[in-house]
Amino acid sequence: MPELPELQALAEGLSAALAGRTVRRATAHPAALRTAEPPLTALEGRALVGARRRAKLVLVDAQGGLTLVLHLMQAGRLGLAPTRPGRPGRRVALELSLDDGHSLRLRELSTTRRASVHLLTEASLADHPPLARLGPEPLGLAANGWRTALATPPARLHSALRDGRRVAGVGRCYGSEIMWAARLAPFAMTDQLDDEAWGRLAEAATTVLEGATERARQRIGANMPDRERRVTAVHGHHGEPCLRCGTALERVSFSDYELVYCAECQTGGRRYADRRRSRFLR
Numbered sequence: 001m002p003e004l005p006e007l008q009a010l011a012e013g014l015s016a017a018l019a020g021r022t023v024r025r026a027t028a029h030p031a032a033l034r035t036a037e038p039p040l041t042a043l044e045g046r047a048l049v050g051a052r053r054r055a056k057l058v059l060v061d062a063q064g065g066l067t068l069v070l071h072l073m074q075a076g077r078l079g080l081a082p083t084r085p086g087r088p089g090r091r092v093a094l095e096l097s098l099d100d101g102h103s104l105r106l107r108e109l110s111t112t113r114r115a116s117v118h119l120l121t122e123a124s125l126a127d128h129p130p131l132a133r134l135g136p137e138p139l140g141l142a143a144n145g146w147r148t149a150l151a152t153p154p155a156r157l158h159s160a161l162r163d164g165r166r167v168a169g170v171g172r173c174y175g176s177e178i179m180w181a182a183r184l185a186p187f188a189m190t191d192q193l194d195d196e197a198w199g200r201l202a203e204a205a206t207t208v209l210e211g212a213t214e215r216a217r218q219r220i221g222a223n224m225p226d227r228e229r230r231v232t233a234v235h236g237h238h239g240e241p242c243l244r245c246g247t248a249l250e251r252v253s254f255s256d257y258e259l260v261y262c263a264e265c266q267t268g269g270r271r272y273a274d275r276r277r278s279r280f281l282r
């Protein structure tokens with residue numbers, strides 16, 4: 001699933017390509033479009049102003065104060081492509097045909113429909129629940145800001161990091177990367193971390209996310225590729241040697257995701273039980 005770095009790069013690429021283009025036709029799959037008023041056709045004839053990212057959402061702004069809020073979820077892919085004649089394909093959640101022969105298209109790679117599209121006015125945007133509930137952006141967040149966001153109510157660090165209401169834009173992949181870079185134990189309770197640990201977390205988060213955003217800008221532009229080619233230190237590298245100490249990386253498997261960590265660098269040698277088998281430890 002794309003996280004802050006990929007979505008930031010995509011929003012920047014889209015913004016440059018969309019600014020000044022006029023929407024000719026706007027269509028959405030009824031399962032994806034979650035708002036009725038204003039209707040999507042209100043975009044037709046309007047010029048687009050640009051695109052931006054907030055948390056894991058991509059916002060496309062049109063003249064006259066209308067904003068499309070797009071949530072790609074796991075399998076949504078958003079990008080510009082030449083407009084095709086006829087009806088959009090079955091997996092197309094949203095299509096905006098533009099005046100330059102291109103379309104902004106949100107497709108879903110999976111058959112389950114999870115991606116969502118909201119068309120909001122300026123007045124309703126601020127109160128839009130997914131946006132209104134979000135925590136602060138993590139890039140440049142100081143140690144104190146991290147403590148405020150994650151320590152109360154206390155939680156396991158790995159789950160607090162991925163909770164967008166605490167801090168926005170971090171998911172499974174960069175959560176693991178940040179904890180490894182900060183040498184923090186994924187199952188540490190957030191109210192037990194000291195000043196020094198919060199400092200390491202703040203520094204690691206900025207380093208990891210800035211580096212990943214820079215790399216994402218090289219490969220994404222105005223199109224999210226179907227296959228992600230992320231460079232990661234631990235995510236997806238279970239069993240391989242830790243880049244820092246050479247110890248084989250460990251993992252904890254949950255029903256829907258895998259957490260990878262270095263027992264030498266992060267947990268003082270402690271190895272966590274597999275969560276699929278020991279459900280009661282969760």
Ligand SMILES: [Zn+2]
Pocket residue numbers: 242243244245246247262263264265266
């Ligand atoms: Zn290590």
